[in-house]
Amino acid sequence: xxxxxxxxxxxxxxxxxxxxxxxxxxxxxxxxxxxxxxxxxxxxxxxxxxxxxxxxxxxxxxxxxxxxxxxxxxxxxxxxxxxxxxxxxxxxxxxxxxxxxxxxxxxxxxxxxxxxxxxxxxxxxxxxxxxxxxxxxxxxxxxxxxxxxxxxxxxxxxxxxxxxxxxxxxxxxxxxxxxxxxxxxxxxxxxxxxxxxxxxxxxxxxx
Numbered sequence: 001x002x003x004x005x006x007x008x009x010x011x012x013x014x015x016x017x018x019x020x021x022x023x024x025x026x027x028x029x030x031x032x033x034x035x036x037x038x039x040x041x042x043x044x045x046x047x048x049x050x051x052x053x054x055x056x057x058x059x060x061x062x063x064x065x066x067x068x069x070x071x072x073x074x075x076x077x078x079x080x081x082x083x084x085x086x087x088x089x090x091x092x093x094x095x096x097x098x099x100x101x102x103x104x105x106x107x108x109x110x111x112x113x114x115x116x117x118x119x120x121x122x123x124x125x126x127x128x129x130x131x132x133x134x135x136x137x138x139x140x141x142x143x144x145x146x147x148x149x150x151x152x153x154x155x156x157x158x159x160x161x162x163x164x165x166x167x168x169x170x171x172x173x174x175x176x177x178x179x180x181x182x183x184x185x186x187x188x189x190x191x192x193x194x195x196x197x198x199x200x201x202x203x204x205x206x207x
Contacts, residue, residue: 013050023048030055069094076116076129085128093131105138106171107145107153109164112138119175120190121147124197132179135171149194 015026016034023037029050040048041056049056064071069091077087094116103111114136120127124147127133137145144158153159154168176186 028052028055030059072116076134079122080129083122083125083128085122085125086130087128089129089131089134093134096131097134097136100174101136104167105141106135106174107137107141107150107164107168108162109167110138110140112140115139115142117142117145120149120193120197123147124149124194126193126197132175135175149190149197151190151194 013026013029015023018024025034025036026040026048027034028040031052031054033052035052037048039052039054040050041053042048051059073089073091073094076089080087080089098114100106101114103114105112105114115138116134117137118127118129119133119135122128141162144162145153146158148156148158154163172186173183176183179186179189181189
């Protein structure tokens with residue numbers, strides 16, 4: 001066995017190499033512990049990473065936490081993009097939503113872990129993922145609303161016990177502001193958008 005210093009563009013690590021030149025142990029870049037080569041995850045190309053499994057997993061978790069908002073907005077935009085719909089929902093838009101929601105569902109007012117939901121569902125094929133078409137709701141509300149528009153949901157039996165009128169009014173006012181409209185204009189805009197979505201669907205069904 002012999003010690004060997006391996007260098008790449010990013011790292012410089014001490015490894016223990018056997019007589020046939022195989023690395024059997026090396027020092028983790030992060031925790032600085034000597035570990036068996038089997039304790040280091042591999043890249044898809046086949047060579048081992050500089051961090052051991054434990055440190056690599058911790059780094060991944062930290063990255064996910066640090067980039068959670070970015071991942072959320074990317075996911076919502078990707079869903080719209082696949083359908084050929086507007087996809088301009090930004091990280092700033094999402095942070096603003098969270099500030100307005102204050103950990104409360106924007107329909108029921110319940111304190112809960114919140115999920116993104118489209119005011120007009122993407123399946124309607126019209127408004128897409130934009131600041132004026134996304135709110136934060138509880139999982140319970142999201143599951144009940146599913147592919148309905150907000151107004152469809154309000155009128156349906158699925159919404160029974162899930163709507164707080166004060167919270168809903170606050171949400172509609174916020175959305176009107178985001179869309180640079182008065183509350184009346186925004187409500188009419190949603191109604192018109194719903195009608196357009198219905199007509200658009202009928203057109204493609206005929207085609």
